[in-house]
Amino acid sequence: MTEPLIEFKNVTKRFGDRTILDRVNLKIYEGEVATIIGKSGSGKSVLLKQLTGLLKPDEGDVFFRGQPLAGMRRKEWHAYLGQISYMFQHNALFDSLSVFDNVALPLRGKARYRLL
Ligand SMILES: Nc1ncnc2c1ncn2[C@@H]1O[C@H](COP(=O)(O)OP(=O)(O)O)[C@@H](O)[C@H]1O
Ligand SMILES: [Mg+2]
Known part of the structure; x- marks a missing residue:
């Protein structure tokens, strides 16, 4: 099976004692169009901000083509951001x-x- 373009594995994000994302798992494949729907304040922007590094998960990892964003070196990170x-x-x-x-x-x- 092909590797997902983007994958969230057990991503948890908290602000203080509020858990906004609770072990989110998500796979998006190349060429796929994905829509994230939820009421205002449900965490859609918090989810997307993990893709650009504006926010980092408290637990879990985000992957791009199988590579964890958290483990990218500076050069890899900039090459990745250039595609977002x-x-x-x-x-x-x-x-x-x-x-x-x-x-x-x-x-x-x-x-x-x-x-x-
Ligand atoms: N930087 C932040 N600090 C504290 N709370 C935040 C921060 N960013 C978002 N939140 C809270 O996280 C929740 C989800 O926000 P958000 O992802 O912006 O919702 P939406 O689904 O409308 O995009 C909201 O309750 C919001 O107040
Ligand atoms: Mg939003």
């Missing part, structure tokens, strides 16, 4: 571009990544 694009919810889009082109903008700046 993150769009904020409010007022952070260029209105002259499509949603796709907004998301693609930082990636297009790096000639190494080929986009549709």
